[in-house]
Amino acid sequence: VHVVWKAGGDHASSIDKKYLGGKKAPGLGGAGTLLHREQEDYLVHRNSHSGSSKLISANKHDDLKEALNNKGPGNDHMESFTQACMGRGKTESPFSVSGTLTQVLNLGMIAEYLNTDLKFDRKTQKFIGNKVANTLLSGPAPRKEWADHYKLA
Incomplete structure (x- = not known):
């Protein structure tokens, strides 16, 4: 891609x-x-x-x-999330999609912040040849109970 x-x-x-x-x-x-x-x-x-x-x-x-002709979801993102938190169904934007999308957005924001072209290796989940970008990608360590949610897809 x-x-x-x-x-x-x-x-x-x-x-x-x-x-x-x-x-x-x-x-x-x-x-x-x-x-x-x-x-x-x-x-x-x-x-x-x-x-x-x-x-x-x-x-x-x-x-x-x-x-x-797909009509799309019945609720907006916020309403869908709120209803799911209340035990009334599932989110219409599942984490399996939104998590990966958020990661792509973060890669783009790092490239924009550094104002440079970057190459990302999906296997190693690191930028190729840019230590500063990899430092930004890592960020601070997550809390123990959230660690599984911080793994790249």
């Missing part, structure tokens, strides 16, 4: 014309994620937080129409 992390007002994403089929490019807003498939047949735009995902493609909408 190749990740390009961009943050700030001067790093707005743009959409290549090949994905638009002659249509006007949609507004991407000021935050979110733009996922590029290796096959270059479509993009997925995910707004920040509670927004729904959007498919951007010149010709894939009909093929993926059913998947695009």
